[in-house]
Amino acid sequence: xxxxxxxxxxxxxxxxEATIVERIRQEGQTAVILDQTYFYPTSGGQPFDTGxxxxxxxxxxxxxxxxxxxxxxxxxxxxxxxxxxGQIHWPRRFDHMQHHTxxxxxxQAFIQIAQAETVGFxxxxxxxxxxxxxxxxxPAQVEEAEHLANQIIWQNRPVHIRSxxxxxxxxxxxxxxxxxxxxxxxxxxxxQFDLTACGGTHVRRTGEVGLIKIVRLARQNNQLRVxxxxxxxxxxxxxxxxxxxxxxxxxxxxGIGEVVESVARLxxxxxxxxxxxxxxxxxxxxFEAAELLKNGKKVGDxxxxxxxxxxxxxxxxxLRILANHLTxxxxxxxxxxxxxxKSQLLFCRSQDAPGEMNxxxxxxxxxxxxxxxxxxxxxxxxxxxxxxxxxxxQAVEKAERLLLGQLR
Ligand SMILES: [Zn+2]
Numbered sequence: 001x002x003x004x005x006x007x008x009x010x011x012x013x014x015x016x017e018a019t020i021v022e023r024i025r026q027e028g029q030t031a032v033i034l035d036q037t038y039f040y041p042t043s044g045g046q047p048f049d050t051g052x053x054x055x056x057x058x059x060x061x062x063x064x065x066x067x068x069x070x071x072x073x074x075x076x077x078x079x080x081x082x083x084x085x086g087q088i089h090w091p092r093r094f095d096h097m098q099h100h101t102x103x104x105x106x107x108q109a110f111i112q113i114a115q116a117e118t119v120g121f122x123x124x125x126x127x128x129x130x131x132x133x134x135x136x137x138x139p140a141q142v143e144e145a146e147h148l149a150n151q152i153i154w155q156n157r158p159v160h161i162r163s164x165x166x167x168x169x170x171x172x173x174x175x176x177x178x179x180x181x182x183x184x185x186x187x188x189x190x191x192q193f194d195l196t197a198c199g200g201t202h203v204r205r206t207g208e209v210g211l212i213k214i215v216r217l218a219r220q221n222n223q224l225r226v227x228x229x230x231x232x233x234x235x236x237x238x239x240x241x242x243x244x245x246x247x248x249x250x251x252x253x254x255g256i257g258e259v260v261e262s263v264a265r266l267x268x269x270x271x272x273x274x275x276x277x278x279x280x281x282x283x284x285x286x287f288e289a290a291e292l293l294k295n296g297k298k299v300g301d302x303x304x305x306x307x308x309x310x311x312x313x314x315x316x317x318x319l320r321i322l323a324n325h326l327t328x329x330x331x332x333x334x335x336x337x338x339x340x341x342k343s344q345l346l347f348c349r350s351q352d353a354p355g356e357m358n359x360x361x362x363x364x365x366x367x368x369x370x371x372x373x374x375x376x377x378x379x380x381x382x383x384x385x386x387x388x389x390x391x392x393x394q395a396v397e398k399a400e401r402l403l404l405g406q407l408r
């Protein structure tokens with residue numbers, strides 16, 4: 001037995017009496033079917049109402065496909081007396097009403113401004129969107145549609161609910177005609193603006209929508225997804241954005257109108273600073289290389305240089321540049337290490353210097369507890385887990401001992 005959907009005629013009643021006509025048990029959950037209900041079940045892009053039945057929370061309201069009965073899901077396995085009191089959670093219901101009527105207004109506005117038809121509608125707790133069957137809309141058209149929609153709201157036009165047969169509906173200029181299985185069709189009319197078939201809950205007059213604001217556009221295949229918010233959500237969105245922009249203006253000690261320009265200038269300055277810093281770091285590495293060579297060991301006519309850096313002092317990229325500087329001139333073997341959250345070894349020699357770097361790297365990495373490395377006789381490198389400077393120093397010293405053996 002299907003229930004009478006009372007919200008079709010009246011979206012404002014939040015408390016009602018009804019009789020249970022069927023109970024369904026499923027894994028500790030209970031669904032009840034009532035002879036009449038004001039609970040809206042998830043359908044047509046609009047989510048279900050929440051609320052209570054005999055003070056027990058209704059956590060879902062769905063439609064049974066076989067007979068379109070409205071199922072009220074309760075997190076209980078208790079038995080019920082046959083008569084119940086239902087209570088609809090009004091803030092959520094009203095939020096849905098504001099957005100659903102707002103959607104009809106906005107959809108019609110996009111038709112009038114840009115001949116763009118709505119092919120999808122989605123309303124959830126976080127976002128409300130319509131999908132327009134169009135590839136291209138200019139920013140001016142979007143603004144015009146938003147403007148028209150708000151005009152309709154402020155004119156406070158009545159929203160009528162009508163019931164017609166399919167035959168009658170076909171003679172009317174409906175924005176959307178759904179597939180009907182026979183019987184009556186429910187129409188929502190925004191007076192002298194929009195007429196469409198719809199089963200959702202709507203406000204009585206457009207003024208109750210309060211405000212429509214388009215917040216985001218996203219292209220998807222050959223459709224345009226328009227995210228918008230109405231009424232209370234638009235206010236919450238405005239509050240958030242107002243607070244963010246005010247904070248930014250304070251931080252930047254500038255007016256709201258200059259925030260974007262200020263951020264762009266900061267970004268450019270930061271880019272320029274990074275460029276300068278990189279250049280100076282490279283210059284510093286030349287001095288570092290010269291200093292290391294001066295203090296390096298001499299084995300025959302080969303200079304052996306070793307040094308372990310902390311993560312604060314250097315990084316992997318700088319280590320490579322330093323190794324390159326060190327081995328550019330003369331016969332040099334450079335054994336470099338980096339301590340930190342990830343340890344690193346880089347062994348490198350001049351083309352004409354003696355020594356087999358690839359034979360040094362594996363035993364040295366073993367000191368760090370790693371086997372992830374390799375290379376050639378000229379250049380070998382590898383990384384290990386986190387290690388302090390002392391530990392990495394031990395690894396480099398091991399390589400140095402092995403190198404001295406090679407050079408003897
Ligand atoms: Zn609708």
